Each structure stands twice: as structure tokens, then as C-alpha cells.
């Protein structure tokens with residue numbers, strides 16, 4: 033019972049005594065039920081549900097959620113049944129407990145399938161009562177805090193699940209406080225060594241910058257006071273480690289080039305003051321261009337509101353500033369859980385969550401397997417958003433990478449199904465164009481038009497994807513045959529090799545290659561979007577012919593019999609994310625995914641997302657650029673560093689920047705990214721190397 037006292041004191045600060053009594057009763061039942069059980073760490077089991085209740089009480093959740101948190105494992109792990117909980121605590125609490133236990137009860141054939149199905153259940157439970165997921169998130173958070181009792185295999189598995197599913201859900205519901213902690217715990221468990229190194233690097237950095245950061249803080253404070261803009265609070269904090277790691281990964285930056293690892297938050301009394309404070313800080317330090325974001329006027333998908341800007345602080349230290357009201361700050365930390373008890377109506381995060389869940393329900397009705405569902409939801413869960421306008425000036429929010437087709441489906445599925453072209457800022461543009469913030473879109477439709485399977489190569493939203501697939505699935509077989517044949521004809525025509533002129537033996541070989549019995553089967557597969565028309569066309573034409581002598585082992589999945597060439601502009605090497613752009617007369621040109629020339633062309637059927645084979649042998653050329661301060665023997669050191677890893681130098685050229693600085697361009701051959709990373713490591717360790725990068729485009 034003494035275990036309960038801390039929690040009770042905390043609960044009494046915001047709940048009625050009668051409500052706390054219910055929770056106390058739940059505690060007694062749970063304590064008894066779990067009596068002989070211990071956690072893997074050796075502690076009595078009851079410490080776990082109690083800790084989960086603590087997490088929820090810090091979010092000021094209602095007494096039903098707290099009682100459910102305390103009881104959350106009794107149905108699954110003890111003889112107590114749901115009926116007993118109904119009898120003692122009523123339907124509401126019993127349903128919450130039941131909902132939480134159901135999420136982890138089901139077992140399935142494969143792990144992927146099990147997770148997908150669990151995930152689907154979770155979404156369904158969430159749509160019934162969102163408190164179920166809040167209890168589950170708190171449960172997961174405490175389990176992640178106490179992972180040490182588990183085997184390393186189990187730890188990895190939990191960590192992965194946390195990063196892939198729980199943290200994104202916490203983000204989507206706007207509960208940043210939980211999301212950030214889940215991410216750091218997951219990252220630390222999955223990559224302990226990387227976490228350790230980054231943590232040390234950060235600590236070191238802040239010891240160096242301590243004085244300057246407190247100088248900036250007091251400078252902001254006094255300046256605001258001078259302008260009569262008293263702030264409620266200013267505090268500096270470093271960003272959480274996982275977000276820094278993600279930035280390094282996605283932008284391929286070394287630690288010392290990651291900007292803004294530190295952020296100041298300024299909390300003020302009103303929205304109006306936010307903008308005035310912004311003006312003042314921009315006057316104080318120079319803002320970094322194009323880093324200002326107004327999430328107050330246009331909140332994020334999860335309801336997050338704040339002004340963001342980055343400033344050049346003293347000594348060129350970049351400083352991110354977040355400016356928001358107290359209310360916005362509360363929602364930013366707690367999202368859906370903020371103001372749970374207030375009767376003031378739903379907050380922005382709660383409204384957004386409702387809309388999201390409603391969309392998921394629709395998705396659930398149109399997708400087949402749970403794996404398909406989870407793939408679709410994953411697309412929805414994390415992307416950064418772009419904001420575009422309808423011709424009437426309404427704002428639509430789409431994920432990064434969205435195209436006019438996504439826009440059309442976002443407006444209405446009928447518009448998506450019948451769109452044939454798009455005007456972006458009044459200019460006719462291909463349907464595969466990637467949208468940018470602030471553009472105005474007009475979709476041109478035609479009666480009788482239908483979705484093109486090639487769109488599946490580039491759409492970015494789950495809504496568009498599932499509608500296109502659904503439409504294609506519903507086509508009658510005769511229609512899909514006709515449709516697929518037409519698509520293939522068009523593509524072959526572009527290759528100047530009409531379908532009629534393909535010799536029969538070659539057609540037969542292609543059928544065998546893809547595993548179809550008749551031409552109709554192949555056409556239907558194209559029409560349904562199950563085969564990529566560009567790949568089929570390439571197989572049929574086989575152009576240019578690969579010489580028989582030069583049979584190499586396969587490097588890239590799905591490219592049997594097709595000539596592949598590696599683009600010189602970006603020099604992709606195994607391990608790089610890649611795409612293929614299919615070029616008449618040259619076969620398939622492989623680019624890095626982020627190469628400017630590897631973007632979706634105006635004929636999207638010429639674009640193929642690709643994957644390397646698991647085992648790739650060979651040497652691959654890639655360009656690197658090294659900036660050095662002039663120094664005797666630097667070239668020898670450089671070639672030495674490259675030779676150390678058995679990589680070869682194919683070409684070298686040197687440009688002089690200004691008497692003191694040189695840029696050295698090298699073409700080297702390596703086996704894969706891993707080897708290149710080793711080469712980079714050696715080069716970085718050379719004194720006077722100031723910058724090192726791969727050349728793309």
C-alpha cells in the first residue's frame with residue numbers, strides 16, 4: 033500500500049477525492065492479482081502498472097484512464113476476468129482495460145503479419161476510445177525505460193517496434209514529450225554505440241558553448257523587456273539525440289555540420305505577442321534565410337502550433353527559436369492529452385487526431401491485408417507536409433513528395449479517378465511533378481478517363497494509392513486486358529518498336545520470364561498495376577542487346593536481360609538508394625535517388641524505383657570532392673588514405689580556390705557504401721581537410 037502513497041498525493045492535486053478512491057480500489061485489486069509475480073528485473077510486478085499510472089497522471093489524465101492503467105495487465109496476466117472489472121468498476125474502465133490487453137494478445141503466423149495485425153487492432157481500438165492508445169503508449173514508455181531485464185534480442189525487437197510504430201503514433205497524436213523519450217530510448221537500445229558517441233559529442237559541445245548560450249539567453253530576455261514584451265518563460269534546450277541522428281542520416285551530414293542542435297523556446301501570453309517577439313529577435317540576430325516557419329497560421333497535421341526561426345548567433349552559432357503561447361506550448365508537449373479534463377471543447381490536436389482517425393477508418397475499409405494497411409498507414413504517419421492551394425484559395429495539406437495526382441485524390445476520389453492533366457500556378461505540368469509549398473493547383477478532368485497504373489510509381493499518399501489500386505482491381509478482366517495492352521503499345525511506340533513488330537519467339541520468352549501463360553494474362557497484369565510496363569517493354573525490346581559474351585552477375589533486382597548503366601552524374605554505388613530512368617537506345621540508367629537527374633520524368637512510366645541485389649560484386653565509380661588547406665604532401669596523404677582501404681583512384685583534378693584553399697576532385701572505385709565510408713573516415717582524419725563530400729549531379 034505504501035507504494036500507492038506518492039501517486040495518491042499527485043492525483044489529489046487535480047482529481048476529486050471520490051475519483052482517487054476508485055483508483056485506490058483498482059490498485060488494491062491489481063496488487064493482489066499480481067501478488068506473486070515479478071518483473072524480469074526482479075521487482076514486484078505491481079511497480080509496472082503503478083509507473084504507467086504515474087506517466088498518465090503527469091499528463092493530468094482522467095481517473096478512468098488512471099484506473100485502467102493500474103489494471104491494464106490483470107486480464108492478460110491474472111485469472112481476473114473482464115466481467116469482474118465491469119462489476120466493480122463499470123463498463124467504461126473495463127472497456128479501456130480490455131482494449132489495452134487486446135492489443136497484445138493475438139498471435140499470428142509471421143512476425144510481420146503479427147505486427148501488422150496488432151497495428152490494425154490498435155488503430156481500431158484507438159478509433160473507439162483514444163484513451164486506449166494513451167494507456168498503451170504510457171505502458172510502452174515504462175517498458176522502454178526498464179528494458180535492461182530483457183535479452184538483447186528482445187530489446188532490439190522492442191526498440192524497433194517502438195521506433196516504427198509507437199513513437200510515430202505519439203507524434204501523430206502530438207504528444208511530443210512521450211514521442212521524444214520513446215525515440216531516444218529506442219535509439220539507445222537499437223544502436224547503443226552510436227547513441228553513446230553522439231551523447232558524448234553533444235555533452236562536449238555544450239561544455240564549450242555553455243557561456244555563449246547563457247549570454248544569448250540573457251540578451252534575448254533583456255531585449256524583450258526593453259520592448260515591453262515580457263515573456264512567460266524562456267528556456268534553452270538541446271534537441272533530443274534521435275532527431276539529431278535522423279538529420280545526420282537524411283542529409284548525410286557529419287555531426288559538426290548539423291545546424292541548430294540547440295533551441296530556445298520563448299513562451300508568451302498571446303498570439304499577437306508571438307509575432308512581435310519574432311520581429312524583435314530578428315532584429316537582435318540575423319535570421320538564416322528560408323528557415324522561418326509559421327505553424328501558428330498553418331498548424332502541423334498533429335495540431336502543433338509555433339513560430340520557428342533560425343538565427344546566426346554570436347560566433348556564427350546557429351540558434352533555433354520557437355515562439356508560442358502557453359496554450360500552444362501545452363498542446364505541443366501533450367497533444368491529444370492536453371486539457372483532457374477541461375470542458376472547453378477539443379483542442380487543435382484533438383480535432384486533428386479525430387480527422388486522422390476518420391481517414392484511417394476509410395482506409396481500413398478499402399485495403400485488403402493488414403500488411404497492405406500498415407504500409408499505407410506508414411506513409412501517412414511521418415512525412416513533413418507541403419501546403420498547396422485550390423483555385424478557390426483553400427489550403428490543402430499533403431505529405432512531402434506529393435504530386436498533382438495526390439492532390440486530385442485529396443480533393444475527391446472522383447476527381448482523382450478522372451484526372452488527365454494539372455495546371456500548377458496556371459502552367460500545364462505533368463501529373464508526376466512533385467509539389468512545392470504555396471503552389472496553386474488546378475486539376476483537369478475528362479469524362480471516361482481512368483487511373484493509370486503508372487501513377488503507382490509516384491503517388492505519395494495512401495489515399496491515392498488505395499483508390500488507384502481499388503479502381504484497377506474493380507476493372508473487369510476484359511477491361512484490364514485492353515487497358516494493359518494499350519499501355520504497353522504506347523510505351524513500345526516511344527521505343528520505336530511497335531508491339532506488332534515484336535517477333536513471336538521474343539514475346540514468348542518474355543511471357544516465360546514474367547511467368548504468364550498467355551499474352552492476355554500479361555496485359556491484365558500490366559493493367560492491374562502488378563507489373564511495371566517499362567520493365568515489360570524493356571524485356572520485349574531488349575535494347576540495346578546485351579552481348580552474349582559479357583554475361584555479368586545481376587546487380588539490381590528485376591533487371592534480368594536488360595542493359596543497365598550507372599549514371600556518371602551521381603555515381604551510384606551499392607547501398608545507395610537508387611532509381612532507374614529508362615532511356616531509349618541506352619537501356620536503364622541508374623541514378624542515386626536524390627540525384628537531380630534521377631527525379632520522376634514527364635513520362636512516369638520511364639521511372640522505376642529499384643533495389644540492389646543482396647550480394648553485389650564489382651567495382652563502382654563514384655566522384656568525391658575534398659577541400660583542403662594547402663600544405664606540403666597533402667596529395668600523398670590523400671592517395672594514401674584511399675589506398676589504405678584498397679579503393680582505386682581513376683582520375684584526379686585540382687582546382688585552386690584562393691592561394692590557400694584547393695578543391696580536389698577524385699573519381700574512385702569502391703565495392704560499396706561501407707567501403708566508401710571507411711575511405712571517408714581516413715580522409716577526414718587528415719589534418720587540413722576542411723570539407724569532404726560526394727559529388728552529385
Ligand code: MN
Pocket residue numbers: 080104105171
Ligand atoms: Mn504492461
